[in-house]
Amino acid sequence: MFVYICCAGGMTSSMFCQKIAKAANPEEVYFGHLHDLIADFQHLSETYPTLIAYGGEGEINQLTLEPTFKPYVDRVLVCPQVRYKTASLQKLLKTIDIPCADIDMKTFGNMNGEKALKDILDFQKES
Incomplete structure (x- = not known):
């Protein structure tokens, strides 16, 4: 599973991912910037069951849907x-069947990496 966590420019989503990383098993979950994970997707997806990328919401646009998101990302x-x-x-991502949801405000505000990781892994089990 490849999850993309987006904020305005990538800074707070990066901080949030650091908190999730502390709660995660480093042998099962890999974190990085969207473009870095895509650049090494083949190797990373064979090594880790869960990839979590961060970056800005501006990365998601009509021009990037097919080449960047459709082949890699499972959830935003x-x-x-x-x-x-x-x-x-959601409207953009629906055209390529990628679900998009808000992060719970309390989970994000408290930078609760354990809860965020649990939510991500629960979604992965449902898929």
Whole structure:
């Protein structure tokens, strides 16, 4: 599973991913910037069952849907500071069958990496 966590520019999603990384088994979950994970996708996806990328919500647009998101990303999570963009992101991502949801405000506000990881892994089990 490949999850993309997006915020305005990638800074807070990076911080949030660091908290999730502390809660995760480093042999099962790999974290990195969206473009770094895609660049090494073949190797990483063979090594880790879960890949979690971070970056800005602006990465998701009409031009990047097919080449960047469709072949790699299974789910997009939106940080609270850009949740006003969720509806438009959902509309874009729906065209390539990628679910998009808001991160719980309390989980994000408390930088609760354990809860976020549990939510991600629960979604993975459902898929």
